[in-house]
Amino acid sequence: MAMIPGDFSQSYERDIAIFRTKTQWVVMVIGLAIMLTFPLFMSNYWLSLFNFIFVTVIAVLGLHLVTGLCGQISLGQSALMCVGAYTVGVLSVKFGISVWACLPLAGLVTGLIGMIFGAPALRVKEFYLAMSTLAAQFIIVWVVSHLEEWTGGQLGMYVPPATIGGFSSASPSNLFYIGFILTIVMIAVAKNIQRTRVGRAFIAIRDNDIAAEVMGINLFRYKLLAFFIGCFFAGIAGWMWAMYLQNINPSQFTLKESLWMLGMVIVGGMGSTTGAVMGAVFVRGLDMIADYASAWAGTVFPTIGEQAFTAFSLIIFGLVIVIFLIYEPRGLYHRWELFKASYRLHPYAY
Amino acid sequence: MxxxxxxxxxxxxxxxxxxxxxxxxxxxxxxxxxxxxxxxxxxxxxxxxxxxxxxxxxxxxxxxxxxxxxxxxxxxxxxxxxxxISRTFQQIELYTGLTALDNLMAARHVRMHTNFLDGAIFLGRAQREEVQHRRVVEDIIDLLEIEGIRKKVVGALPYGQRKRVELGRALALExxxxxxxxxxxxxxxxxxxxxxxxxxxxxxxxxxxxxxxxxxxxxxxxxxxxxxxxxxxxxxxxxxxxxxxxxxxxxxxxxxxx
The missing domain is CATH 3.40.50.300 (P-loop containing nucleotide triphosphate hydrolases)
Incomplete structure (x- = not known):
């Protein structure tokens, strides 16, 4: 068999493709096919966990676009998910709009509201922008819990499942399929935006806003666009969240969630789509392990109690972020790249 | 002349x-x-x-x-x-997190026309545009002799090469x-x-x-x-x-x- 010393693209189409070789395609298709068989043998507990991860991945991808690419810190992603979830709730329950039709609507409404809270980005940066997006977190949740006629206030509201024929998203396995497809599509959208004109404009703004402006990028328009797209993702995640729980409630959309999502972007590696997905899966996995560990620790040390250990999981999460910021600020994605590079070069050092 | x-x-x-x-x-x-x-x-x-x-x-x-x-x-x-009107800066002002190639592509911004929806779908308009502008950018890369560093992140490049990439970026704006x-x-x-x-x-x-x-x-x-x-x-x-x-x-x- 002829060995080719490397893998060279022979057309620009191939050079800019995400999957550049047949092997990569085959591995991806097999991987996705295996995931599609999960509902056949997994318990509802595990499927729910996956659905939860799908929600998180979509929301974190949105935050990745706003913060990771465009460099605009947003601390309100969870509240914007709340907007998405309640858009589905209100539109389907009060106006009788089909839950499916609510999917794009949730994205659009959330995107527009996100633009309002992103507008200060024209004038302020970094910490100050973090403060103004923090306002989104509190204002949105406050408004939702006080619009009792529409949203049921603190008691929350019931959202009907998405159905088509005999297929209902109420069962975790069906929702798994929906979430699976939705996640794949959103990952593709995020990656495609990142590697084309708009994505490069976002990164240009993040890396050097002065140069970006002089090189013809309208800062205000693109910052707003980043917020719109990022919050569109939050809206889609909100729809998925509403399908996942069926009972939505303002108290589900906490500041803690928003911070966690920012943490996932950091842990995964700022500015990489793959990293955002990795971060979301990694932190949710860690969270689950911490839950198990605290339940187990609660039985071993009953005097301290499970509650104390549950609180422990927050400390672990904080610790993980700090450790990443100190030792691997470029995140899991960078580690993955290093691994791939060393694998490619094996057995040579470089 | x-x-x-x-x-x-x-x-x-x-x-x-x-x-x-x-x-x-x-x-x-x-x-x-x-x-x-x-x-x-x-x-x-x-x-x-x-x-x-x-x-x-x-x-x-x-x-x-x-x-x-x-x-x-x-x-x-x-x-x-x-x-x-395009320019370079006294202190180099590149997009440090992007590769040399992407820095030049980013400067094609004003000459490109796809919006974020085309970009999200990618296949079709966005891909055609990417390839078409990539050709232009590759010509500039040839002209400035920076072929070897096109896929390198510019933040890590030595000073002289960054200066050259910056000239390339200014040119990519046509x-x-x-x-x-x-x-x-x-x-x-x-x-x-x-x-x-x-x-x-x-x-x-x-x-x-x-x-x-x-x-x-x-x-x-x-x-x-x-x-x-x-x-x-x-x-x-x-x-x-x-x-x-x-x-x-x-x-x-x-x-x-x-």
């Missing part, structure tokens, strides 16, 4: 103040369609302020700037870039006027020679006028068709390199004396 006397850029009497500091006072100059115009002067003379005013980064309080007959004095920097702010600052003789060669190549191949700020008199005298000398924000002389060399006021500005 035929010379054309059509005026590409006309600066009329611009004055720029920062609080009490008078950065530019009543500077006028014409840039013709086919020339490399050198702007020289001691430190703090207002050379960079002049370029910043042209690219819309500073707003002069008085006077006007016309580009191809169109007034651009009050336009936003991104609008001026769209008209085809400018009708190129502003170079000290493209050879901090380079050794060999790198300066390379850069001078690139600038002349660009001038010949792209057929665009260039405004060049540079401190190295040897380079300036060699490659510029005409020079403008600034001192304390005022234009003190203008002419061909030979005329400038003989100008008593210029000699005084540089060497002091009375």
């Amino acid at each position: 035929e010379k054309s006397d059509n005026v590409k850029l006309k600066i009329e009497n611009i004055s720029l103040r920062f609080g009490g500091v008078q950065a530019l006072s009543g500077v006028s100059l014409d840039l013709r369609e086919r020339e490399i115009l050198g702007v020289i002067g001691p430190n703090g003379a207002g050379k960079t302020s002049l370029i910043n005013s042209i690219s819309g980064f500073y707003r002069p309080q008085e006077g006007d700037i016309y580009f191809e007959g169109k007034k651009i004095t009050r336009l936003a920097p991104d609008k001026i870039a769209e008209l085809g 400018p009708k006027l190129l502003l170079l702010d000290e493209p050879m600052a901090g380079m050794n003789a060999e790198e300066k020679e390379d850069m001078a060669r690139f600038i002349l190549d660009v001038y010949d191949e792209k057929n665009i006028p260039i405004i060049l700020i540079e401190h190295d008199m040897g380079v300036v005298m060699d490659i510029c068709d005409r020079l403008v000398v600034l001192e304390f924000g005022r234009k003190i002389a203008e002419g061909t390199p030979d005329e400038i060399k003989m100008n008593q006021q210029v000699v005084k500005a540089y060497l002091g004396g009375d």
